[in-house]
Amino acid sequence: MTLRDRLLAVVVAVTWGLNFPAIHLTLEQFPPFLAVALRFSLLAVPTLLLVPRPSAPWRWVLLYGAGFGVLQFVFLYSAIDSGMPTGLASLVLQSSAPFTVVLAAALLREHVSGRQALGVLVAVVGLAGIAVHRAGLNGGATLVPVLLTLCGGLGWAMGNLGNRRAMQAAPGEPLRLMLWMSVIPPLPLLALSLTLEGPARIRASFTGLATPTGWTALGALAFTVLVGTLAGSGLWTSLMSRYPAGVVAPFSMLVPVVGIGSSWLILRERTSLAELGWGALVVAGVLLGSTARRRPQPVVPLASGTGVTGTTSAVAIAATPSPRPVSPSPSDVVAEIVTGPPAADESTASASARR
Template sequence: MPARDRALACLVAVLWGLNFPATELALAHFPPLLLVALRFALLAVPTVLLVPRPRVPVRWLLGYGLGFGVLQFLFLYTAMDVGMPPGLASIVLQSSAPFTVLLGAFLLRERLSGRQAAGVLVAVAGLAGIALHRGAADGGAPVAAVLLTLAGGLGWALGNLSSRLARPPRPLHLVLWMSVVPPVPVAAASLALEGPDRVLTALTTATSSTTGWLALAGLAYVVVLATLLGSGLWTSLMARHPSGVVAPFSMLVPVAGVSSSWLLLGDRTPVVEVALGAVVVAGVLVGATGGRAAGARRPGGPAAPDPLPQRRTPGAGRPLGPSLRA
């Protein structure tokens, strides 16, 4: 994986990490499921009117929208509603990275190098340490809440694989059209679980208080920077590299989230969590550097076949296939 793409993956982690304080501002006014519906609806309406549908199979477009947009957030916010602390949820949700690596290995036959496996294990150990420390500090979380958050991580992983299989010639178009999938089912869930009165009150009073304006600012960040820019870059990286190379970078998100919450909101971070965050960073760097090309020729043997059909991007001089393995 080239240094430029590693830098872009780190940028996405920062954008998604800043998403947590922005979301905290938005959740001070909007109910969580309504916020998710608004997040995607604000992108979906102009997308349908102005953006051509990406030239990808519909099943992968739907899979990306259902996994990343619907399953991830429905499970995550249900978990938070039944007692999952937000900080702990942001950490446990990063289970999407090892889920993606494992599903990519089993379903897409992507080879997992020893260096990748070691890096993932180190990063998972760091996340587990942060989760245990944060869980103890927050008084723990119900088992059902933890399982629901893990299900959200699995939904994110399924979305990752769908975007990988789609291999869009224009990744931004896939991100925009993915946003068409979640609004209706998530809005229905919001009306059923949060109630019409709460939804209507949140919508009609958004500009009547400082809290409402800050919530709108948080929503704007979530839509433009976290979803549009962050997800666009992420989808582009997933299209160019094997899942196991890109996915571990998502484990940097809670590190960025904890740091940004400390800088912007004054949340104090224990020294032990800072140290464990450094372990996560080290694990990601170990897994993302020094690898060899996917499908590279083994000594004395034939080149391993690419499990996915190659597709040419218009104007490109070479097929868009799996690139360097981390």
Template sequence: MTNRDRLIGLAVVVLWGLNFLAIHIGLEHFPPFFFAGLRFVVIAIPVLLFVPRPRVPWKWLLLYGLGFGILQFAFLFTAMRAGMPTGLSSLVLQSSAPFTVLLGAIFLRERLRGIQLAGIAVAIAGVAVIGWDRSHHAALLPVLLTLLGGLGWAFGNIGSRLAAAQSENVNPLHLTLWMAVVPPIPMFTLSVLTEGPTTGWNDLISSFSSTGWPAFAALAYIVLLGTIAGSGLWTYLMARYPAGMVAPLSLAVPVVGIPASWVFLHETPTALSLIGAAIVLAGAFTATSPGRRIARPAETTRRVEKDSDLVDA
């Protein structure tokens, strides 16, 4: 991975680390499934009207939207609403990185270099240090729900990579925007079935008040910076590099999420958590270090097209 693209990865890390604060604020105003549907529908409507659909197979676009948009946020928002601490959520959700590496090896037959395996191992060790130190702050069910959210994100990573690889010159931003078309109907259906047909809409109406502006500020951040900017840059990286090289970058998100939760939500991190965060950052950089030769985008596309044929078989 080039230094420029590693800086892009770090920008995504910062955007997504702060995104957990916005999610926390939004969930104080809206029920989880409704909030998840709302964050995507405000993107989906203008996308359907003004953005041309990228010429990628529908099956991979649907997999991208199912994993990244539906499963990840249905489980994550439910976990946080059930009491999962914001900083710890930013950590546990990064289970998507080893999940993505595993799925990439299984379905895309991606080969990992020794230095990548070492970096992933170091990063996972850092995650384990923070998780062990902070596990007493959350009950078991919210942790398990967040892990399932990480697995959903991993499937979304595979879907975005396959979608981008099977179309020449695909626009990563257009792909990200069209991913947002998939989640709204399933999310609002889940909201009606589990949260009630009017609960979310009543909360939305009540937010149009002098005390409701934080909810809209949080929604704006999630939509513009967390989803459009962050996910668009992430899709660019996933299309350019093997999943096993990009996914470990997400392990650095808690390095931003935990301190941000400390400053704004008074979730005080311990010294051991800070040491673990430093270990995660070192491992993520090691796992994304450049190899002897960086594959050109066309070469990457041909390789993933061949692997996707194996998936179809």
């Protein structure tokens, strides 16, 4: 991984970590369900007008949007609105990783390695430690936001399953899938906001937009949409297309570090040493379960043939460089979103030209 791409991965982690104090600032003006509806509506409208539909089956796109877009953010925004410390939320939301492993094993019959099982166990111990610690504060009232955040992590895990199935059906359309996922949440969340938060609270949230709090909330909302979602996800998708997942994914563990640090700097939130210790255990478990051990390369048997030129050794085979996949350029990514993937002959010609 080049130094430039390492820096890009760090930039993505920083933008995603800054999403958490941005959510807190958004919720100072808007109620949680309405805030999530606004967040995804700003993505859904241009997507419906400009971006072709993905070729993946709709049931997987719906599962992706319902889990990642609706359940995750409904519970996360509700948790922060009800008193969950923003930095701690960025830690507890990492529960999506062990939840994904467990759900994939239970629903998709995916094999769970011993390393993954140990990682899940370590992360669960860390999450349980945070829950027990929060249960002992203020008569247990601080436990509810933790449980809501855990539900958000479970929703994210469900979205991961839908995303995985959709990507299997349409492997060349990650950004388009992400954009069309944003079409799912707005209507159910607007209905939820009207039902539970009420028209009066919704109207009141729009009356103070000219105040400093209102401008700050609008800026934070724009940050989560434009920087956190579009720019962050775009850069992350580009990195994942060029490097193995095991090389790129560990950079996401910087997100809770940035989330805690930025919450302390911007919101003056303090995270106790006990919660930091249990949170470090969660991060360690996620890293343990998500980084695979390198397996030794299989020995290639000698090919038999007549004469010296008809025999190929394993050393020669191993020394032969394999063709490196061509990474999509930014213009290719934009073209793929707006016009769809190129035809097979066009993509082959383009790849040959870049080589």
